Amino acid sequence: xxxxxxxxxxxxxxxxxxxxxxxxxxxxxxxxxxxxxxxxxxxxxxxxxxxxxxxxxxxxxxxxxxxxxxxxxxxxxxxxxxxxxxxxxxxxxxxxxxxxxxxxxxxxxxxxxxxxxxxxxxxxxxxxxxxxxxxxxxxxxxxxxxxxxxxxxxxxxxxxxxxxxxxxxxxxxxxxxxxxxxxxxxxxxxxxxxxxxxxxxxxxxxxxxxxxxxxxxxxxxxxxxxxxxxxxxxxxxxxxxxxxxxxxxxxxxxxxxxxxxxxxxxxxxxxxxxxxxxxxxxxxxxxxxxxxxxxxxxxxxxxxxxxxxxxxxxxxxxxxxxxxxxxxxxxxxxxxxxxxxxxxxxx
Amino acid sequence: xxxxxxxxxxxxxxxxxxxxxxxxxxxxxxxxxxxxxxxxxxxxxxxxxxxxxxxxxxxxxxxxxxxxxxxxxxxxxxxxxxxxxxxxxxxxxxxxxxxxxxxxxxxxxxxxxxxxxxxxxxxxxxxxxxxxxxxxxxxxxxxxxxxxxxxxxxxxxxxxxxxxxxxxxxxxxxxxxxxxxxxxxxxxxxxxxxxxxxxxxxxxxxxxxxxxxxxxxxxxxxxxxxxxxxxxxxxxxxxxxxxxxxxxxxxxxxxxxxxxxxxxxxxxxxxxxxxxxxxxxxxxxxxxxxxxxxxxxxxxxxxxxxxxxxxxxxxxxxxxxxx
Numbered sequence: 001x002x003x004x005x006x007x008x009x010x011x012x013x014x015x016x017x018x019x020x021x022x023x024x025x026x027x028x029x030x031x032x033x034x035x036x037x038x039x040x041x042x043x044x045x046x047x048x049x050x051x052x053x054x055x056x057x058x059x060x061x062x063x064x065x066x067x068x069x070x071x072x073x074x075x076x077x078x079x080x081x082x083x084x085x086x087x088x089x090x091x092x093x094x095x096x097x098x099x100x101x102x103x104x105x106x107x108x109x110x111x112x113x114x115x116x117x118x119x120x121x122x123x124x125x126x127x128x129x130x131x132x133x134x135x136x137x138x139x140x141x142x143x144x145x146x147x148x149x150x151x152x153x154x155x156x157x158x159x160x161x162x163x164x165x166x167x168x169x170x171x172x173x174x175x176x177x178x179x180x181x182x183x184x185x186x187x188x189x190x191x192x193x194x195x196x197x198x199x200x201x202x203x204x205x206x207x208x209x210x211x212x213x214x215x216x217x218x219x220x221x222x223x224x225x226x227x228x229x230x231x232x233x234x235x236x237x238x239x240x241x242x243x244x245x246x247x248x249x250x251x252x253x254x255x256x257x258x259x260x261x262x263x264x265x266x267x268x269x270x271x272x273x274x275x276x277x278x279x280x281x282x283x284x285x286x287x288x289x290x291x292x293x294x295x296x297x298x299x300x301x302x303x304x305x306x307x308x309x310x311x312x313x314x315x316x317x318x319x320x321x322x323x324x325x326x327x328x329x330x331x332x333x334x335x336x337x338x339x340x341x342x343x344x345x346x347x
Numbered sequence: 348x349x350x351x352x353x354x355x356x357x358x359x360x361x362x363x364x365x366x367x368x369x370x371x372x373x374x375x376x377x378x379x380x381x382x383x384x385x386x387x388x389x390x391x392x393x394x395x396x397x398x399x400x401x402x403x404x405x406x407x408x409x410x411x412x413x414x415x416x417x418x419x420x421x422x423x424x425x426x427x428x429x430x431x432x433x434x435x436x437x438x439x440x441x442x443x444x445x446x447x448x449x450x451x452x453x454x455x456x457x458x459x460x461x462x463x464x465x466x467x468x469x470x471x472x473x474x475x476x477x478x479x480x481x482x483x484x485x486x487x488x489x490x491x492x493x494x495x496x497x498x499x500x501x502x503x504x505x506x507x508x509x510x511x512x513x514x515x516x517x518x519x520x521x522x523x524x525x526x527x528x529x530x531x532x533x534x535x536x537x538x539x540x541x542x543x544x545x546x547x548x549x550x551x552x553x554x555x556x557x558x559x560x561x562x563x564x565x566x567x568x569x570x571x572x573x574x575x576x577x578x579x580x581x582x583x584x585x586x587x588x589x590x591x592x593x594x595x596x597x598x599x600x601x602x603x604x605x606x607x608x609x610x611x612x613x614x615x616x617x618x619x620x621x622x623x624x625x626x627x628x629x630x631x632x633x634x635x636x637x638x639x640x641x642x643x644x645x646x647x648x649x650x651x652x653x654x655x656x657x658x659x660x661x662x663x664x665x666x667x668x669x670x
Contacts, residue, residue, distance in 0.1 A: 051559075241567070242561035243561045270588045327408065
């Protein structure tokens with residue numbers, strides 16, 4: 001393992017951004033989000049969760065992929081790509097797990113070209129969590145706050161320095177390119193990081209257990225709960241906004257739209273939200289999810305029943321963003337707790 | 348406040364069991380200290396759920412807005428209202444989206460609610476189990492013991508400038524009137540007014556560049572009561588779905604204009620925004636302008652009062668054409 005002293009981080013940003021677009025957690029007006037780093041940005045590596053997860057790096061909220069133009073009565077269509085190599089530095093282990101869940105959707109056959117290109121071109125560096133938030137429950141999904149297996153490089157914040165471990169070929173390559181800033185880590189330093197990792201995992205797991213945030217069995221229970229009264233108690237308070245879906249590291253629904261002006265325009269894909277009234281609105285005017293009840297049910301069924309049935313894993317990584325940000329506290333942890341308390345088939 | 352919660356439980360149980368209302372909307376406590384969320388209790392005697400009603404420093408979500416959805420399906424609905432919720436209720440009434448006789452209002456004097464972000468910023472969030480209000484103080488409860496602090500340091504900014512902590516409309520008032528001690532609410536607007544047009548544009552462009560287009564500001568707003576919102580109509584799609592600054596500016600400016608003269612200054616837009624866009628500032632600029640042009644007007648205080656932007660008087664100033 002390597003290490004980098006924190007004094008050298010500005011040099012690291014400079015060096016990394018000279019070879020690729022560097023996404024870092026940047027603070028603006030009290031809000032920390034991933035953004036392409038520019039000299040003078042206020043980088044915040046302490047903030048646990050950015051408001052918007054780094055899924056917007058691999059799956060941007062808006063992505064134009066085709067442009068068209070009418071010239072001399074002829075339509076010209078050409079693909080449009082803005083991609084290039086990038087480094088995502090500072091993704092938390094839950095967010096890396098979120099990307100792994102997106103992979104399962106977008107990289108299955110037939111592969112999503114836009115997504116897979118972005119994934120190929122990026123190197124993901126994860127920073128371990130030393131002190132999980134009260135709303136964190138990644139351990140409930142067998143994840144570790146101190147370890148991101150899906151990251152190319154794993155980094156632990158040890159106070160004055162970051163411990164640095166390459167975990168993939170891409171990670172080795174990037175490590176080699178900034179070797180001048182790294183030092184070899186001593187054995188006791190590695191040991192201290194691993195002890196910290198274990199401590200943090202145990203602490204968070206105990207807290208989540210106490211809260212009753214245990215999803216085991218929820219998938220099976222939910223299979224019989226499509227018509228359950230339980231949705232009645234959840235949906236009424238829902239405002240029908242898109243916060244939970246847009247800040248969720250695993251939500252991945254999108255829409256395809258065009259824009260045009262005069263004789264030219266483009267086609268883009270953009271995030272969409274199952275919480276919105278027009279999400280399932282058909283051309284005929286029919287809407288199979290006419291009220292918030294069906295929409296709220298869909299969101300939680302997708303996370304806790306449909307996705308796990310398709311891919312074998314829950315589509316929640318316990319990042320706690322919806323727990324913190326839902327304006328009316330309709331969060332997935334509460335749903336897990338409530339559903340977990342319902343015996344299967346007791347409808 | 349505990350006492351008030353007990354009164355709320357009794358009142359809810361009574362009005363449901365007597366069949367006076369078929370739904371009570373209040374607040375319930377969630378599993379985490381900052382969670383107090385809207386609760387909907389129905390049926391004869393509320394199926395024993397009235398006991399879960401609560402009132403604490405986190406009962407911030409505005410309940411009036413739920414009338415838009417709930418009222419059409421109900422005979423009569425009872426609602427607990429803080430000062431700001433009552434203003435929102437009156438505005439919904441004035442916009443003819445609710446019938447007064449179908450609603451029973453239980454007024455709650457409010458001494459200000461606690462902003463969880465301020466608790467976290469002060470480093471008091473770790474291991475916190477409960478926050479209790481004790482007069483002018485807050486009591487932070489931990490496993491290891493309690494810690495006291497001045498409540499005012501932790502209240503939402505919108506509560507610090509609140510001019511109507513006591514409901515302006517109610518059928519029954521629960522508890523003693525709360526003191527009215529608002530800080531100047533137009534201070535940040537005055538700061539904005541000092542900027543020239545370019546600086547102001549840059550300021551709002553920076554704020555709006557963070558918008559994720561979740562529409563929480565619209566959906567939490569008691570003045571956003573349209574049956575169908577222009578921004579939801581797929582055909583023609585007035586607002587493009589691309590998260591582009593120009594589209595966001597279009598959305599936010601239209602939203603602000605549409606609630607101008609109807610905004611009750613409850614600040615829910617700012618509270619719910621996940622990316623800290625100071626939307627209340629924008630709305631307050633409109634309020635300040637309206638006050639200066641047409642005389643003082645507080646939306647939501649009196650639903651019978653003529654609203655300046657929908658009333659024409661021959662001596663109205665023509666601010667847009669003069670100058």
